[in-house]
Structures are given as C-alpha cells and as structure tokens.
Amino acid sequence: MKNISRKVLFGTLFCLGMIWVPNLTSAEEDTAAMKARIEALEKELAEVKALLKEQIQQSATKEEVQAVKKDVVEKVQAVKKDVEVAKTEQAEWKTYDSTVHLAGYGAVGYTNDDPMNDRFNQVQFNPIFHYLFKDLILLESELELAIEDDGATEIVLEYLTIDWFMNDYMALVGGKFLSPLGQFRQNLHPAWINKLPSAPSGFGHDQAAPVADVGLQLRGGFPIGNPMYANYALFVTNGPELELNMAGDEIEAVETAGVVSNEDENFLFGGRIGFLPIPSLEIGASAAFGDVALEDESDRDYEAWGFDTHWWWRNLDIFGEYIQQEVGSLASSVAPDEQEWEAWYVQASYKLLPTKFEVVARYSDYDSTHADQEQEQWALGLNYLFAPNAIAKFAYEFNDGLDGEPTDDDRLFIQLTYGF
Amino acid sequence: MIKPRYKVILTIYGLVFGFALYPGLVKADDNTKNGDIARGSQEWANNCARCHNMRDPKEFRDDLWRPIVNHMRVRAGLTGQQTRDILAFLQSSNYTVVAAAVEGDTTRTESSGLSGEQIYKQTCVACHGADGKGAIPGVPDLRTRLSKSDETLLQSIKNGFQSPGSPMAMPPKGGNPNLTDADLEAVLSYIRQAFK
Incomplete structure (x- = not known):
C-alpha cells in the first residue's frame, strides 16, 4: 500500500514537474522577449531622437534658405526695377519726337x-x-x-x-x-x-x-x-x-x-x-x-x-x-x-x-x-x-x-x- | 512763255504728284502701318546691297536705326511700308540673347502654329535663299552645316551664329524674337528634310 502511495506520490510529483517545467521555460522566454522589445524601443527612441535632432537641424537650414531666397528675390526685384527704369527711359527716347x-x-x-x-x-x-x-x-x-x-x-x-x-x-x-x-x-x-x-x-x-x-x-x-x-x-x-x-x-x-x-x-x-x-x-x-x-x-x-x-x-x-x-x-x-x-x-x-x-x-x-x-x-x-x-x-x-x-x-x- | 517740251515735263510732274496724293491708286501688297519682321528681312536683303555692303543690324541701337532707314528711304526710293518693314527687322535683329533672358522670352516653348517650311520662308529665306545655298554674300550653304547635331544647330539658331569669313553674324532666331523653341525645332526639321 505504501509502495502504491509512494508511486502515486512520485507519479503525481512527476506529472506536476512535467507541467511546471514547460511553464518555467515560457517565463524565461517572455522575459527575454520583453528585454528585446525594451532594447528595440530604446533603439527606436534613439532613432526618433536622432530624427528629431535632424529635423531641428533641417528646419534651421530651411530658415537659412528662406533668408537667401528672400535676399535673391529682393535683388531680382531691384534688377527688375532697374530694367523697368531703363525700359521707361528707352521708351521715352523711342517716343521722343526728334532723333539725331x-x-x-x-x-x-x-x-x-x-x-x-x-x-x-x-x-x-x-x-x-x-x-x-x-x-x-x-x-x-x-x-x-x-x-x-x-x-x-x-x-x-x-x-x-x-x-x-x-x-x-x-x-x-x-x-x-x-x-x-x-x-x-x-x-x-x-x-x-x-x-x-x-x-x-x-x-x-x-x-x-x-x-x-x-x-x-x-x-x-x-x-x-x-x-x-x-x-x-x-x-x-x-x-x-x-x-x-x-x-x-x-x-x-x-x-x-x-x-x-x-x-x-x-x-x-x-x-x-x-x-x-x-x-x-x-x-x-x-x-x-x-x-x-x-x-x-x-x-x-x-x-x-x-x-x-x-x-x-x-x-x-x-x-x-x-x-x-x-x-x-x-x-x-x-x-x-x-x-x-x-x-x-x-x-x-x-x-x-x-x-x-x-x-x-x-x-x-x-x-x-x-x-x-x-x-x-x-x-x-x-x-x-x-x-x-x-x-x-x-x-x-x-x-x-x-x-x-x-x-x-x-x-x-x-x-x-x-x-x- | 513756256516751251512745248517743258509743258510735257510739267504735265508729267503733275500726274506723278496727283498719283502720289491718292495712294489708294497704288496697290501695295500687305500694306500696313506697322513694320513686319519677316517682310523686312526680305526687303533688307533685297535693297541694302543695291548700293553698299550689307551692314550688321547690331551696329546701331533701335532709336538710331530710325533716322538711318528714313535716310535710306530717300536715297534708295523705298516706299514707306518697305522702310517700316526694314526698320522692324533691324530693330529685332539687334535683339541680344541677354535682352531676351531679361524679358523672360527664352522660356516660351509653345509653337506659333506655323510649319517649319512657313517659318523658313518667312524668316530664313531672305539670307539663306530658297535653295539654302545663301542669298547674300557670306551666308554659307546650309547643306555644309547639317552634319552637326540638332542640339548644336538649335543653339546656333537660337543664339545667333558667326560663320567664319562671313561679314556679319546671323542674329538670334534669324532676327525674329517671336519664334519659340518649338518653332526652331520645326524649322530645323524642315531644313534637314529640304536641304539634305
């Protein structure tokens, strides 16, 4: 009877062991996955930070470009104004009644x-x-x-x-x-x-x-x-x-x-x-x-x-x-x-x-x-x-x-x- | 007492004077008050070499060409319309590529609707001739130029070109700034086809 009980007990323990061991393996995997995700998130965060930094830098360049563009536009407008003046003077000469x-x-x-x-x-x-x-x-x-x-x-x-x-x-x-x-x-x-x-x-x-x-x-x-x-x-x-x-x-x-x-x-x-x-x-x-x-x-x-x-x-x-x-x-x-x-x-x-x-x-x-x-x-x-x-x-x-x-x-x- | 022969002369004078006072009697072709560049290029080629070597349109500014062509009107016996046409051509032919760029003219690409042959006969024929062999001194035979690439020839047409040994350069776009890039391609295509 005792032997039977021991066998039952060992059997039960063995079964429980069999049930517990896989559960133990799954937890370790979850931890590793979580760790990996955290690492991935940290990496993504770093990348986002880098991107953000780059964007900040890019927005600064655009401002510079805008400044240059503004300068160019002003200069073009000045040239156009000069051209208009020249054309007006030329038109005055052209329409002048006497030519020598x-x-x-x-x-x-x-x-x-x-x-x-x-x-x-x-x-x-x-x-x-x-x-x-x-x-x-x-x-x-x-x-x-x-x-x-x-x-x-x-x-x-x-x-x-x-x-x-x-x-x-x-x-x-x-x-x-x-x-x-x-x-x-x-x-x-x-x-x-x-x-x-x-x-x-x-x-x-x-x-x-x-x-x-x-x-x-x-x-x-x-x-x-x-x-x-x-x-x-x-x-x-x-x-x-x-x-x-x-x-x-x-x-x-x-x-x-x-x-x-x-x-x-x-x-x-x-x-x-x-x-x-x-x-x-x-x-x-x-x-x-x-x-x-x-x-x-x-x-x-x-x-x-x-x-x-x-x-x-x-x-x-x-x-x-x-x-x-x-x-x-x-x-x-x-x-x-x-x-x-x-x-x-x-x-x-x-x-x-x-x-x-x-x-x-x-x-x-x-x-x-x-x-x-x-x-x-x-x-x-x-x-x-x-x-x-x-x-x-x-x-x-x-x-x-x-x-x-x-x-x-x-x-x-x-x-x-x-x-x- | 007026001698009979002078009566004849005075009668002729009277008739001519009366003729002139009624210009409607004269059937002028395409007579308009504005100068026409295409007609002007032909009149320039036809009339200026009657007495002297051809002068480069770029020698004088627009305003200076006016008294010059009126002087030539008297000298050569030109009509008012011929004078205006020649003036239009000269004033358009001293038009520089730089001026065209300032005017924003170089960006036009749409066709004027004229065929390459029509453009050639309006703008190019006066100097290059109907056969492309050159109608005035120094204009080369176009057939000797067609080995060049389209790109090279289009640049020459667009910006003007000084042929070696020629007394004057071809003006940009043959003196007609109204021609678009599409027009230039059309006329080059016609030249390649007609003078191969």
Whole structure:
C-alpha cells in the first residue's frame, strides 16, 4: 500500500514537474522577449531622437534658405526695377519726337602718278547729320572737309535737304541735293561705298556726270506687283552754269556743283526712273532738260541723258552707267559751238569669301568735244574688308588720254576708308 | 512763255504728284502701318546691297536705326511700308540673347502654329535663299552645316551664329524674337528634310 502511495506520490510529483517545467521555460522566454522589445524601443527612441535632432537641424537650414531666397528675390526685384527704369527711359527716347544721328565716312590715301609723282594726297572727312522729326521730316546734310594742295582745309556743303514724307510713295525734298541723274554721283561715290579709290573716267567734278543742284525734288517708290518694284525722282532746279575756256571762245565745262543763283532765269527739269523686275536687277533711265546762257547772252539748249544698271548675284556685283550732257549751239554767242560730254563705265567686283578680299575691275570711257579731256581707262583693284564699312583699297589705273596731258598718266592708289 | 517740251515735263510732274496724293491708286501688297519682321528681312536683303555692303543690324541701337532707314528711304526710293518693314527687322535683329533672358522670352516653348517650311520662308529665306545655298554674300550653304547635331544647330539658331569669313553674324532666331523653341525645332526639321 505504501509502495502504491509512494508511486502515486512520485507519479503525481512527476506529472506536476512535467507541467511546471514547460511553464518555467515560457517565463524565461517572455522575459527575454520583453528585454528585446525594451532594447528595440530604446533603439527606436534613439532613432526618433536622432530624427528629431535632424529635423531641428533641417528646419534651421530651411530658415537659412528662406533668408537667401528672400535676399535673391529682393535683388531680382531691384534688377527688375532697374530694367523697368531703363525700359521707361528707352521708351521715352523711342517716343521722343526728334532723333539725331551722326553718320559719314572718311578716307586717307596715297597716289603715285606716272611719271613718278608720289604723295599722300587724300585726307578727307565727310560727316553726315540726320535729324528726324517723327517719321515725317528728315533733315540730312553732308559736309566734305578735305586738305588742299596748299594745306588749307576745303569745306564743301555736299548736300543739305529737308525731306517731307508726304505719304508712303513720295517725299518732297528741298535744298541742295546730289544729282538724281544716274547712280554713281548720288549713291555710289562715297569712299566706303565706291569699290575703287577713284571715280570712273568722266564721272568726276565738271565732267560728263552732273554732280549736284539746288531746288526741289519728288522722290519715292511704288510696287508694281510682287516682286517688281520701281523708284523715281523728279526735280526742278536752278540748273547748271557754263564755264568758258581760257581763250573765251569755247564752252569748256558744265558746272554742276549746285548754285543758289539763277542769273539766266532758267530752271532745269529732270528725273530718273528705276525699274526692278527682280530684286537683284535694277535698270534706270535719267533725263534733264532746260536752257542755259552765258552772261548777257541768249538762252541755248541744255540736255542730259543717262542709263544705269546694277545686277548682283551672291558675291558678284556688276554696275554699268552711261551719261551724256549737251549744250546747244548759239550763233550769236562768243562760244557758238555745240558741246557734248559723254561717259560710261562697266564695273565688276567679286568678294573672295570666306577671305576678306575683294577683286574689282572697271572699264570707263570719257568722250568730249575737247580732246584734252578725253580718257579711256582700265582700273584694277584689290580690296581688304576689315568690315563691310572699313576697307583698304589697292588699285591701279591704266589711262589713255592725249599725249602729254595728265589724263594719259597711269596711277597707283592706296586708300583706307571707313564709313560709320 | 513756256516751251512745248517743258509743258510735257510739267504735265508729267503733275500726274506723278496727283498719283502720289491718292495712294489708294497704288496697290501695295500687305500694306500696313506697322513694320513686319519677316517682310523686312526680305526687303533688307533685297535693297541694302543695291548700293553698299550689307551692314550688321547690331551696329546701331533701335532709336538710331530710325533716322538711318528714313535716310535710306530717300536715297534708295523705298516706299514707306518697305522702310517700316526694314526698320522692324533691324530693330529685332539687334535683339541680344541677354535682352531676351531679361524679358523672360527664352522660356516660351509653345509653337506659333506655323510649319517649319512657313517659318523658313518667312524668316530664313531672305539670307539663306530658297535653295539654302545663301542669298547674300557670306551666308554659307546650309547643306555644309547639317552634319552637326540638332542640339548644336538649335543653339546656333537660337543664339545667333558667326560663320567664319562671313561679314556679319546671323542674329538670334534669324532676327525674329517671336519664334519659340518649338518653332526652331520645326524649322530645323524642315531644313534637314529640304536641304539634305
């Protein structure tokens, strides 16, 4: 019985032991888990603290950024304000009724004649003034200041006109203006535009091509139909004056420098029409009619005719022009004979792009009833373009005139010109 | 007593004067009081080289170009509309990239609605020519430039470009600041297709 009880007791204890031991293992695990959780929480807390610290630091950086941004905005606003002021000033200038502009050109040059006669003979300055009132009235004037052989400075009013833009197709031009007959004298003679240092034979002062006159002119252009277009100039002026030779028995030249007197009380009427069938081709025709008279003599006829053309294609430019002036005969005059001056030229130039060089060739011929004035000329040139308006020119003229006359001398030119 | 030939001349003067006083008789194409940049680029290319070497639009400020073009109007026998168009082109072509940035113009990306061909024929053709070979001295043949990347070419178009040996630089956007980035891409696409 006792053994049975002991067995029961041991059995019971064994069972209880079996029940208790697992419970003991579970508690240890709970403790470890709790410990781990605490550690994890502590870690998370540390991380949160770190994050908080970082956030605090970040919020501080943002403030700094805000400060910088504010500074930038203030500076941008200041710049914008400056720009607005500048724009306002510019707008004031733009809307100002009168605008002034100074243009012009200058040239210096060296010439060597044949036989040897070399000198630095060109020092020339041509300021051009533009005064524009709205888009209605333009005053434009060119002076020519040049040093003469004796060192004196010659000042010439090349032109001074007041131009009234009457409508889109016409401007009324009054004053002294370059002769609208042909192209060379009115548009191509400025040193920075002329491809050669000299004018074509017959297109200089007191030769075949009229230079300037004083009076009124109507100028403008009108479309004929895309792309055709025409331009025109009609004028009435005081007209030319006649110059006698030394003997006083022949009219030696027609002076067309532009005078404000009109002693013979005759006006000159004339004009030019230019036609552009395509934009790169211009064909012009010019004419002028009037009477002229020597002092205390009767009137005699005066006529001028001209044709001009210009064609260009990419780097190639070709100009051609013909001009003629004629003074009629008058039996009762001290210089009774009819006189005629005639000149023409053809010029080709080619830009050797992409270099800055340009080659030019020109043939010109000047015929006159005075043999000592006549000249046939070939001119060859090489230009170096520092810029389209700053050019160094090297040219040589082969001249054929009356033996012993300056018109027969060949000439070498070097010229530096700048248009502004 | 007026001689018969002077009567003829005076009659011609009268007719011309009367013609001018009634400008409605003249049928001007697209005649407006405002200058047009695209027409102006063509008129500039057509007319300025009639007498002298082409001058760079950037040589003068906007206000200075006004008396200059009016002077040229008298010299070259231009119409008022041609003058205004040329002025608009010159004033837009001296527009610098810096100025564009201040105006906030460089951020525009939307298309103007024009095709690349239309943009080319309005803005580029005056200098580059219908065949892309160059219409005025110093403008290179576009075909010699197309080996460059789109990015390079777009930068050249956008900011302007000085070709070696050319007397003047192409102005930014060909002188038309109204062109957007999309327009520039369209015109480059047309150039690549038309002049390959």
